[in-house]
Amino acid sequence: MKKIIIINGPNLNLLGKREPNIYGSLTFTEFLDELKVKYPIANIDYFQSNIEGELIDKLHEVGFSYDGVILNAGAYTHTSIGIGDAIKGIETPVVEVHISNTFGREEFRHQSYISPNAKGVILGFGLQSYELALESFLKS
Template sequence: MKILILNGPNLNLLGKREPEIYGSLTFEAFFEELKKKYNTIDLHYFQSNVEGELINKLHEVGFSFDGIVLNAGAYTHTSVAIGDAIKGIETPVIEVHISNVHAREDFRHTSYIAPNAKGVIAGFGLQSYELALQSFL
């Protein structure tokens, strides 16, 4: 099984940015833990702060991977283009969020990804990614 974890803007700052919301662990360290725990999955990781790069990556793997775990960050609430990219590919996508976006600002309650995703997991910290991986197993 081949799965991509795809992170959007500002998620490169995990471990530094608002640790009271996002925790103190870097995503790279967390990803290494996931690879050890789920060593039967061919796990890949990509992060970008650029919307077009996220779309390009969805197009690149969206017909050959078994699953995509996507945390599009703020693009979740603004990017029709990412939603359309997900609609255009075959690989199922799970939308994830570290925080409970529904307990935050009103604008975060709308997702342009969810209508085209297999499912949505939010509010369980970094464990949201692990729950998404388990959904593919």
């Protein structure tokens, strides 16, 4: 059984409440429960923090023992050299995900400090972006 962790960054704890026209009305907990039922062949853990250093600490913690990291660093994607460096320093592959198409939004969201160090990037498919990332780990 593959061990995968989903790590969400700032404001993603507000899914289901925050800008439902962009992010939908499902909470992440509801979505995660559905994902675990749909993919019983994976051990899926979850971590969310609004604090950059906690995200880096979690990457360091899981980065040598998990089979994959699905990371939505939220706004830190566009600002955090530290998270990018953390990904570069670990062995576990990371897939960067975004619920919205960041290239269809404000220009500052077009830059990612995560992408150069990620196995791949999936964006714009709503919560399905996480499922696509999970499938990429289960098929490899």
